[in-house]
Amino acid sequence: MKALLKLSLGIDWINERIGWLASVAVLLTALISAGNAFVRYIFDISSNGWLEIQWYLFAGIVMLGASVVLKLNEHVRVDLIYGKLKGNAPVYVDLFGLIFFLLPVMLLMVYLSWPLLVKMYVMNEMSNNAGGLVRWPAMLMLPLGFGLMCLQGFSEIVKRICYLMGIHQMDTHYEKPVQ
Known part of the structure; x- marks a missing residue:
């Protein structure tokens, strides 16, 4: 079980690094959005590519950041019953x-x-918008993000089992004393 716990902590480390990329994408999205608005209103120049890159970055923010949210135990849950346990x-x-x-x-x-x-990669599918971007990088976020969630889910299962066995102290609100 200790080997699985070590693997679990390695998965946590990887997801934290990828989560850092998601946080950088937040900054990039804000900068691109502000820059695009500035150029559009001051110089009357615009490109659909700049709008689409914001959408692509948003996909990265959500899909790459979700596994970190799960790791931090900050995901959405109904606390109506759970909070009273x-x-x-x-x-x-x-x-x-x-x-x-x-x-x-x-x-x-x-x-x-x-x-x-x-399919999108093989066909090199492009956006229908004038000046739009190739679509596969945005689509890559789906299997990548869901795969990272699978890995983090496995990590969380291992940590909780180890916690119940007294091997690992969780970084959550659980009340079990450190052994």
Whole structure:
């Protein structure tokens, strides 16, 4: 189990680095948006390519940042019942959700999005907009992001099992004392 925990912490490290790229994409999106607005209103020059790169970066922000959100346990959940659970009950609820909902759905999304990416790449599909960009880099974010979520989901499962076994202390609100 300790080897799996080491793998899990390696997955965490990778997703943190990729999450950093997502945060850089936020800055780039803001700069491109401001620059595009400035050029459009001051010089009356515009390009659909600049608008599309913002959309592509937004896809990167969402898809590459989602696994970090899961790692930080900041994802959306209904706390109506979960927040009232005591002891190890929240860990078991998390395990159930990760195993029976997150992983199957993310694996299905990787399976469904991969052929679309391959098709766009092979055909070198371009945007229909004048001055638009090639589409496959934006589509790449789907299988990549869902794949990263699968890896992070696996990491979270391993950490929770280790937590229940007393091997690992979680960085969340769980109340189990450090051993």
